[in-house]
Amino acid sequence: MTLTSIAAMPQNAPSATPMMGAPIVELRGISRRFGKTPDLIDRAAISLGLAKPPPVVRAIDDVDLSIAKGEVVGLVGESGCGKSTLGRVVAGILPPSSGQVFWNGRAIDTLPAAERRAGALRTQMVFQNPFASINPRLPISEVVGEAPRIHGLIKGGRSAQAAYVDEQLRRAGLDPSLKERYVHQFSGGQRQRIGIARALAVQPDMLVCDEAVAALDVSIQAQILNLFMDLRETLDLTYLFISHDLGVVEHLSDRVAIMYLGRIIEEAPTEEIFGRPNHPYTQALLEEVPRIETTKRAFSSLKGELPSPLHPPSGCHFHPRCPHAFDRCKVERPALKTIASKHKSACHLNEQL
Amino acid sequence: MSPPLLELRGLKTGFPTRAGEVKAVDDVSFTLKRGKVLGLVGESGSGKSVTGFSIMGLIEPPGRISGGQILFDGIDLAKLSREEMRSLRGRRIAMIFQDPMMTLNPVLRIDTQMIEAIAAHEKVSRAEARTRARDALAQVGIPSPEERLDAYPHQFSGGMRQRVAIAIALLNKPDLIVADEPTTALDVTIQAQILAEVQKLTTERGMALIWITHDLSVVSRLADDIAVMYAGRIVEYGTVADVIDRPLHHYTAGLIGSVPSRNKRGSRLAQIPGMTPSVLNLPEGCAFRTRCAHADAACEATPALVAQAGHLHRCFHPLREVAA
Numbered sequence: 158m159t160l161t162s163i164a165a166m167p168q169n170a171p172s173a174t175p176m177m178g179a180p181i182v183e184l185r186g187i188s189r190r191f192g193k194t195p196d197l198i199d200r201a202a203i204s205l206g207l208a209k210p211p212p213v214v215r216a217i218d219d220v221d222l223s224i225a226k227g228e229v230v231g232l233v234g235e236s237g238c239g240k241s242t243l244g245r246v247v248a249g250i251l252p253p254s255s256g257q258v259f260w261n262g263r264a265i266d267t268l269p270a271a272e273r274r275a276g277a278l279r280t281q282m283v284f285q286n287p288f289a290s291i292n293p294r295l296p297i298s299e300v301v302g303e304a305p306r307i308h309g310l311i312k313g314g315r316s317a318q319a320a321y322v323d324e325q326l327r328r329a330g331l332d333p334s335l336k337e338r339y340v341h342q343f344s345g346g347q348r349q350r351i352g353i354a355r356a357l358a359v360q361p362d363m364l365v366c367d368e369a370v371a372a373l374d375v376s377i378q379a380q381i382l383n384l385f386m387d388l389r390e391t392l393d394l395t396y397l398f399i400s401h402d403l404g405v406v407e408h409l410s411d412r413v414a415i416m417y418l419g420r421i422i423e424e425a426p427t428e429e430i431f432g433r434p435n436h437p438y439t440q441a442l443l444e445e446v447p448r449i450e451t452t453k454r455a456f457s458s459l460k461g462e463l464p465s466p467l468h469p470p471s472g473c474h475f476h477p478r479c480p481h482a483f484d485r486c487k488v489e490r491p492a493l494k495t496i497a498s499k500h501k502s503a504c505h506l507n508e509q510l
Numbered sequence: 511m512s513p514p515l516l517e518l519r520g521l522k523t524g525f526p527t528r529a530g531e532v533k534a535v536d537d538v539s540f541t542l543k544r545g546k547v548l549g550l551v552g553e554s555g556s557g558k559s560v561t562g563f564s565i566m567g568l569i570e571p572p573g574r575i576s577g578g579q580i581l582f583d584g585i586d587l588a589k590l591s592r593e594e595m596r597s598l599r600g601r602r603i604a605m606i607f608q609d610p611m612m613t614l615n616p617v618l619r620i621d622t623q624m625i626e627a628i629a630a631h632e633k634v635s636r637a638e639a640r641t642r643a644r645d646a647l648a649q650v651g652i653p654s655p656e657e658r659l660d661a662y663p664h665q666f667s668g669g670m671r672q673r674v675a676i677a678i679a680l681l682n683k684p685d686l687i688v689a690d691e692p693t694t695a696l697d698v699t700i701q702a703q704i705l706a707e708v709q710k711l712t713t714e715r716g717m718a719l720i721w722i723t724h725d726l727s728v729v730s731r732l733a734d735d736i737a738v739m740y741a742g743r744i745v746e747y748g749t750v751a752d753v754i755d756r757p758l759h760h761y762t763a764g765l766i767g768s769v770p771s772r773n774k775r776g777s778r779l780a781q782i783p784g785m786t787p788s789v790l791n792l793p794e795g796c797a798f799r800t801r802c803a804h805a806d807a808a809c810e811a812t813p814a815l816v817a818q819a820g821h822l823h824r825c826f827h828p829l830r831e832v833a834a
Contacts, residue, residue: 235697235698235699235700236668236697344785345554346785374553374554374724374786375553375724375725375726375765375768375769376553376764376765376768376781376782376785377553377785378768379767379768379769379770379779379780379781379782380781380782380783382770382779383778383779383781386776386778401697401698402770403698403771404727404769404770404771405770407770407771407775408770408771408773408775408776408779409770409776427775428775441699442698442699444702445698445699445701445702446698446771447698447701447725447727447728447730447731448727448730448731448771449726449727449730449754449766449769449771449772450727450730450731450754459699459702459703462667462669462670462699462700463697
């Protein structure tokens, strides 16, 4: 995007759809590509037709998403659909290749550096594997206390710092007397609580949870989900909850966005998406959610797998697996259009009827 | 009534450690008929995988089966020599593991690995073995199986790799398959595809299946019977309808209550407090009593597996009394 077009864009543009509050984060036309940038020699070779341009993965392909204050948005998709990449863009730890991210209505690339750093603290991430995301050589007190100390969030001396860390641990359901232990001395559920305590220690407004309960046993998963719900109430947190588990997302979210191969293909309030799924992919996904039910019935199955994001299918990415695909789906990308109040879907079928 | 294909009687498997013997599996009994599916459900450390490994004779020393019988078609597998077990394993009993990348040899082509599995048990020509390998791949829904035989494991996606692993398990037409969390690492749509294949195979082939998982929702649709394990013991065992709709043990009820889709949206989940105790220092008596809201003095004794109309449980204070 050129400089003039950024300047031309209104800084406090209202979000396209009316939301329950002002969007805390808004993504507009976000794309993220991964691939080797060709150097001078490569570029020369490519322009002479001696080499092919390096392959590019479009992990996110022109995505719009806005998250209102206090809202819980579930982001669902299969592995490789770009949901984690999108989460990282929202959390501000991965810059988009194109498009703009707005925090409270202000485009982050126009913010002064100091404000940008302060703003980045407002969104924190909780990762799937706390063992890989927590420094194994630091005691828990340091894991949780380091960031708020460096950012000057704790007023007072050592005792105030210790009290602050204790408070963070207690809030995440951990016994502060264990704070001199290391991460390997904790169980899976406790480790996830440490990850949550660390994220909350810098007093964020928003948490991006990337498969935060996927690796946990069911009974522990329930404990962590309850913790998330309690924290939402006490701290007025906003969540982007990324998961492949539709049951978890249904339970926690106000609104759900479904991703397929780098694009959001359906977005609606939770009851709407689970009650009246519109996109054929969403329908297939819901069909296959394992639920506890005692009637023994056959597993139906969606044919095929997620295609390679290196060579995505033309038109609608889902058309090779879609039972309703017709000619138009192969050539034209369906736009994400409002089909009912607050319900958006990207499918050509909606225009046929 | 036909005799069961597999019957476990009081199986005990232990691992000696410096701190004493870990009873990973303690007094586990169940029966499985041909064409039936048993779901073995439990959380990490419950002993569900060790039960599966015990049946397969894959317990590595110093771990050992310290008691009980594993009757497979009348033979006690626990008493077989290594060679005898080896001739049975892969031919009449096969196993599917969670991670196919760990079980497939990354430097051998799929056909080499499949032909090897056939040749280990039968004298067949290479060409015939290859044909059978191809048919097995086709059976589990791998497109263009003839070409895929020449591929290496890394050239397959996760779902396809698991299909290859299932195809290898099916090669010698086993009577029993032990599947240890085979779909846990897969996406829901791929999981549904694998489950559909497995469901078809059990009904068509009359194969018996033990499906080991932590996910009650998967087995609730697939299995005929469910055994719930906790800290090395079966705490509840019965038909799917009995266990899911009318659970007797508080742990089972807690597990079912923890599943989000069973709860009203946004409501607090009925969580089980605490976590699975270490099998090294289990509480005396009922292993669940430290987490159980209904525990009292009676629970300090070890509860026996009691039957209520064919529905077994190990609890002094079952959720409901069933007329025997």
